[in-house]
Amino acid sequence: MRLYSVIIPVYNRPDEVDELLESLTRQTYNHFEVLVVEDGSSKRCDGIVEKYTNKLRLTYFYKPNSGQGFSRNFGFEKAKGDFLVVFDSDCIIPDHYFETVEKYLDKHQLDAYGGPDRAHDSFTPTQKAISYSMTSVFTTGGIRGGKKRVGAFHPRSFNMGISKEVYQKTKGYKITRMGEDIEFSIRIIELGFKTGLIEDAYVYHKRRTSLSQFYKQLHFFGRARINISRFYPDEIKLVHMLPVVFTLGFFLMWVLPVVSPVLFFIAFTVFISFFGLIFFDAFAKEKSLQVAALSVGAAFTQLFAYGVGFLTEGWRKLVKG
Structure with a gap:
C-alpha cells in the first residue's frame, strides 16, 4: 500500500482550495497526506485549510512567493510519501x-504518471467549452492526455505523480514558471524514467472562467513553448507550429480579397469548415448548442492566443538571442 503525498501550490485562490480539499475527503483510498503550500498569497487559505484538519492528514505551509514550480519543490522536500x-x-x-x-501502479511499473482532465457537470457553459477546446484532437493534436498522442507521454502538473526516486534524481523543477512542467517531464524522460498516462485517473479542471482569461493563459503557453526551446x-x-499557421493564415486571409477574391473564398471556406467541424463535434460530446457555440469561440481563442504568444516570444528570442 503506497503512501501518496499531495502537493497543492496556491496563490490567492482560497475558494478553489476549499473545493479541492472537500473532494479529497471523499476518496475511496485514503492512504495519502496533503501539503498545501501558500506561495506568498495576500488572500490566504489557512482558514479554509483549518476546516479540513480533522478530515485529512493535512499540513499547511506559508512561504514567500517563488512561483508554482519552486513551491512544488518546497512541498516535495516536506513530503513523506512513496509517490508525490x-x-x-x-x-x-x-x-x-x-x-x-x-x-494501475500495482500492475504497471511507472516512475511518473499523468492523467487527463474533464469538465464537471457543475461547470459553466464557458468552462465546459474551454475544457472541450483544451482536450479536443482538433485543437491540441492529441498531445494533452488523449489515447492517441504524439511521442513519449509528458505528464502535466495539473494532474501528475512522480516517485520519490524521480524527485531525488531530478531535484524537481528547474524553472518556476513559463513551461516548468514541460521542462520537468522532458528531464524525467531523458534520465531514463518510465512515464505513462493513466486514462481513468482524470481530474475535473476548471481552468479559466472567461474567454479573456483563457486568452491570457494560452498566450502565456505559446510563450512558454519558446522558453522551453532555450533548454531543448x-x-x-x-504540432506546436499549427497554432502559428492558424494565426498567420487568419491574418493573411483578410489581405487576399485585394490579391485574389477566389483565394479569399477558398481560405474563408476552409476556416468556416474547420469551425463547423468543431461545432458539431462539441455538440456531439456535450449535447448542448450553447456549449457547442462557445466551443467555437474557445477554439479560436486557444489557437490564436497560442500563436500570437509563440510568435512574439520567438521574435524576442531572435532579437535578444
Missing part, C-alpha cells in the same frame, strides 16, 4: 482517483 502527486488548485478530484492510481531546441514539434 501534484494538482492545480482549480481541480476537483473524483472519489475513485487514488484507488484507480493504486490499482528539439522540443518544438510540428
Whole structure:
C-alpha cells in the first residue's frame, strides 16, 4: 500500500482550495497526506485549510512567493510519501482517483504518471467549452492526455505523480514558471524514467472562467513553448507550429480579397469548415448548442492566443538571442 503525498501550490485562490480539499475527503483510498503550500498569497487559505484538519492528514505551509514550480519543490522536500502527486488548485478530484492510481501502479511499473482532465457537470457553459477546446484532437493534436498522442507521454502538473526516486534524481523543477512542467517531464524522460498516462485517473479542471482569461493563459503557453526551446531546441514539434499557421493564415486571409477574391473564398471556406467541424463535434460530446457555440469561440481563442504568444516570444528570442 503506497503512501501518496499531495502537493497543492496556491496563490490567492482560497475558494478553489476549499473545493479541492472537500473532494479529497471523499476518496475511496485514503492512504495519502496533503501539503498545501501558500506561495506568498495576500488572500490566504489557512482558514479554509483549518476546516479540513480533522478530515485529512493535512499540513499547511506559508512561504514567500517563488512561483508554482519552486513551491512544488518546497512541498516535495516536506513530503513523506512513496509517490508525490501534484494538482492545480482549480481541480476537483473524483472519489475513485487514488484507488484507480493504486490499482494501475500495482500492475504497471511507472516512475511518473499523468492523467487527463474533464469538465464537471457543475461547470459553466464557458468552462465546459474551454475544457472541450483544451482536450479536443482538433485543437491540441492529441498531445494533452488523449489515447492517441504524439511521442513519449509528458505528464502535466495539473494532474501528475512522480516517485520519490524521480524527485531525488531530478531535484524537481528547474524553472518556476513559463513551461516548468514541460521542462520537468522532458528531464524525467531523458534520465531514463518510465512515464505513462493513466486514462481513468482524470481530474475535473476548471481552468479559466472567461474567454479573456483563457486568452491570457494560452498566450502565456505559446510563450512558454519558446522558453522551453532555450533548454531543448528539439522540443518544438510540428504540432506546436499549427497554432502559428492558424494565426498567420487568419491574418493573411483578410489581405487576399485585394490579391485574389477566389483565394479569399477558398481560405474563408476552409476556416468556416474547420469551425463547423468543431461545432458539431462539441455538440456531439456535450449535447448542448450553447456549449457547442462557445466551443467555437474557445477554439479560436486557444489557437490564436497560442500563436500570437509563440510568435512574439520567438521574435524576442531572435532579437535578444
